[in-house]
Amino acid sequence: MRNNVLADVLELIFDISLKTRILKEWQSSNAARKPKYSGKQILILELADNYDSLTEKELGIIFGMATSSVNDLVEKLVHAGLIEKHRNENGDSREKLIKLTEEGADELSEIKKFGSKRYEYLVSRFQESELEGFIDYLKLVDESVGSSMRSIIFQQY
Amino acid sequence: MRNNVLADVLELIFDISLKTRILKEWQSSNAARKPKYSGKQILILELADNYDSLTEKELGIIFGMATSSVNDLVEKLVHAGLIEKHRNENGDSREKLIKLTEEGADELSEIKKFGSKRYEYLVSRFQESELEGFIDYLKLVDESVGSSMRSIIFQQY
Numbered sequence: 001m002r003n004n005v006l007a008d009v010l011e012l013i014f015d016i017s018l019k020t021r022i023l024k025e026w027q028s029s030n031a032a033r034k035p036k037y038s039g040k041q042i043l044i045l046e047l048a049d050n051y052d053s054l055t056e057k058e059l060g061i062i063f064g065m066a067t068s069s070v071n072d073l074v075e076k077l078v079h080a081g082l083i084e085k086h087r088n089e090n091g092d093s094r095e096k097l098i099k100l101t102e103e104g105a106d107e108l109s110e111i112k113k114f115g116s117k118r119y120e121y122l123v124s125r126f127q128e129s130e131l132e133g134f135i136d137y138l139k140l141v142d143e144s145v146g147s148s149m150r151s152i153i154f155q156q157y
Numbered sequence: 158m159r160n161n162v163l164a165d166v167l168e169l170i171f172d173i174s175l176k177t178r179i180l181k182e183w184q185s186s187n188a189a190r191k192p193k194y195s196g197k198q199i200l201i202l203e204l205a206d207n208y209d210s211l212t213e214k215e216l217g218i219i220f221g222m223a224t225s226s227v228n229d230l231v232e233k234l235v236h237a238g239l240i241e242k243h244r245n246e247n248g249d250s251r252e253k254l255i256k257l258t259e260e261g262a263d264e265l266s267e268i269k270k271f272g273s274k275r276y277e278y279l280v281s282r283f284q285e286s287e288l289e290g291f292i293d294y295l296k297l298v299d300e301s302v303g304s305s306m307r308s309i310i311f312q313q314y
Contacts, residue, residue, distance in 0.1 A: 005288045009280060010273035012295045017276075018203040019302040022219060025200065026309055029221020043182065046175040062179060064186020116167035119174075121305035122298050123166060131162045134294045138169045140287065141279050145176040148278035152183055 016122075023121060037111070040073055045108045048083055048100040050149070055088070055095045062152075074098065082107055173279075180278060194268070197230055202265045205240055205257040207306070212245070212252045219309075231255065239264055 037045075040063060047062070048054050059070045077083045082104030085096035100108065123131060194202075197220060204219070205211050216227045234240045239261035242253035257265070280288060 005285060005292065006277075006280070007273070009288050009292055009295065010276050011269055012292065012299060013276045013279060014269050014273035016295065016299050016302055018200065019299070019306050021196070022200050022204060022306055023302065023309065025197075025221070026219045029219070039178070040182075043175065043179050047179060062183045062186070064182070112168055112171050116164070116171040119167050119170045120163075122170060122301055123163070124305060125297055125301040128162060130294070130297065131166050134297075135162065135166055135169065137287070137291045137294055138166065138173065140282055140291075142169060142173050142176070144279055144282040145173055145180065148281060149176050149179055152180065 020122070027118065037077075038073075041077055042108075042111060044073060044077060044098070045082060045100060045104055045111070048098050049105065049108055050146075052097075053088070053091070054098045056098070057095060059098075077104070177279070184275065194234075195230075198234055199265075199268060201230060201234060201255070202239060202257060202261055202268070205255050206262065206265055207303075209254075209256075210245070210248070211255045213255070214252060216255075234261070 044059060047059070056067055056070045056074055059065075059074070060067050063070065074083070074085075078085065081101060084099050084101055086099050087093065088095050088097050123134070126134065201216060204216070213224060213227050213231055216222075216231070217224050220227065231240070231242075235242065238258060241256050241258050243256050244250065245252050245254050280291070283291065
């Protein structure tokens with residue numbers, strides 16, 4: 001039984017994700033202006049916000065990129081004042097830790113506030129009471145994804 | 158009130174989408190083998206499955222691509238036997254309609270079945286009863302996204 005419900009849920013999620021990607025393709029190819037930061041740069045800010053010990057080596061593993069390419073992405077964010085590189089006191093001293101600055105935290109919060117409006121189409125058919133019921137499930141999804149994300153990061157060690 | 162709940166729901170969705178994108182980056186850079194079809198090709202199959210009157214011109218608008226690049230993507234799918242181009246009986250006879258073949262429908266269904274397993278991390282913290290409650294909300298999301306997708310396609314005319 002669980003397998004049937006699970007399979008139904010997953011296929012529905014996949015269907016939604018395909019339609020969402022179609023809408024995103026359309027949104028980005030019809031956007032009035034280019035976004036300020038690339039998708040990967042925003043992900044770096046999100047990762048730095050979630051982990052105290054993020055390094056360029058880890059970013060390379062996550063993105064499947066050479067350290068030099070990761071370094072380019074990171075340096076642009078350092079230059080914009082959004083992240084800083086700190087000495088790793090508890091580990092390899094050659095590996096710098098990537099930390100969000102206060103400005104970076106504000107910018108990430110702006111990106112989320114502004115960017116989240118693009119997701120209105122996901123709930124356009126919801127009544128208010130349905131939104132309230134939905135939020136509890138979303139919190140559970142957020143926990144599920146967060147725990148998978150952490151286990152991927154930590155398995156690198 | 159509605160605005161607060163809506164804003165909370167949208168920010169939570171944005172948070173989930175960032176974490177999901179991080180996991181996807183990791184999955185694709187650590188994948189044992191390259192997927193058989195590109196992301197855009199799968200989206201073309203999904204679009205053909207949803208619309209009776211899909212044309213290359215529309216695909217160009219959705220993807221923000223030149224007709225020649227769209228033509229390359231489409232020809233590969235025609236060559237693989239997944240789609241066919243039909244004469245448009247009700248419109249511009251120069252514009253061919255893109256239709257999913259039976260083989261294409263089977264392949265899309267396989268892609269969904271196989272691909273949806275990758276989404277298990279989204280519901281790893283769910284109990285079975287919670288999955289059952291969640292499915293009704295997902296159906297509402299699917300309807301919401303489907304209606305936005307259709308309105309984008311139809312506004313091209």
